[in-house]
Amino acid sequence: MKIGQIITNTLIKINVMIPESIKQKVKKLDEAAKIRENSQKEFLSFCRNKSYPLTDRWRRSLSNFNYEKIRIVNKLSKTKIIKYVSNT
Amino acid sequence: MCLIPDNIQNIVSKIEELEAFKENSNGELLTYCTNPSYPLKDRWNIWKKVVTKSEQDYLKRDFKSPLIKYLNERYIKYLERGSTVGWSSLLNEIDSISERDHKDIQHILREVTISSILEDKEFDFYAYAQEELMKENFGSYKYDW
Numbered sequence: 367m368k369i370g371q372i373i374t375n376t377l378i379k380i381n382v383m384i385p386e387s388i389k390q391k392v393k394k395l396d397e398a399a400k401i402r403e404n405s406q407k408e409f410l411s412f413c414r415n416k417s418y419p420l421t422d423r424w425r426r427s428l429s430n431f432n433y434e435k436i437r438i439v440n441k442l443s444k445t446k447i448i449k450y451v452s453n454t
Numbered sequence: 455m456c457l458i459p460d461n462i463q464n465i466v467s468k469i470e471e472l473e474a475f476k477e478n479s480n481g482e483l484l485t486y487c488t489n490p491s492y493p494l495k496d497r498w499n500i501w502k503k504v505v506t507k508s509e510q511d512y513l514k515r516d517f518k519s520p521l522i523k524y525l526n527e528r529y530i531k532y533l534e535r536g537s538t539v540g541w542s543s544l545l546n547e548i549d550s551i552s553e554r555d556h557k558d559i560q561h562i563l564r565e566v567t568i569s570s571i572l573e574d575k576e577f578d579f580y581a582y583a584q585e586e587l588m589k590e591n592f593g594s595y596k597y598d599w
Binding site for chain 2: 382383384385387388391392394395396397398401402405408409412418422
């Protein structure tokens with residue numbers, strides 16, 4: 367690395383803040399995480415309600431539930447997963 | 455058969471919209487995170503918190519970074535097949551490096567050390583590993599062979 371570049375980088379490190387566009391994105395992604403977290407219970411009620419078609423409940427559970435929970439039981443059948451999710 | 459209730463449909467649409475936003479933002483966020491002109495602390499926090507990382511199941515993972523490769527090889531030595539190896543495990547592995555590893559480390563870091571001495575006068579092993587993890591955008595993989 368050239369000396370000029372080193373000095374420039376050091377000066378930038380001292381003064382540069384997080385760019386506004388990045389801050390905005392992080393803020394929006396934080397909100398997204400909150401929305402996802404806050405909607406879990408509602409999804410859960412929907413997924414364990416047998417009056418709705420299993421296909422819909424299954425599809426929603428896959429796309430909207432905490433992925434870790436699904437991964438643990440990824441060898442079980444669809445019905446068993448819905449039961450598992452209902453119990454957590 | 456009932457249709458999906460509106461409140462669920464709305465939340466699903468909102469989450470899907472935000473997921474698409476997340477996917478589209480990932481490139482820009484990653485570019486920022488790997489730009490050494492910005493302070494490492496900020497970049498690391500953002501990478502840790504919001505960047506979608508590379509997560510792979512059941513692979514013997516090959517790393518471009520010699521340091522991360524070295525940390526990974528140390529870490530998997532005592533793991534059972536199918537164990538998850540995550541970025542934080544590799545970062546923790548730095549703590550277990552001792553004087554006995556000096557030769558390996560010296561070899562891995564030779565060029566980096568020279569440039570870092572020119573730039574910062576001090577070499578921070580932990581910070582270097584953070585930079586390398588962000589460059590690889592490594593999340594986790596499951597150990598297999």
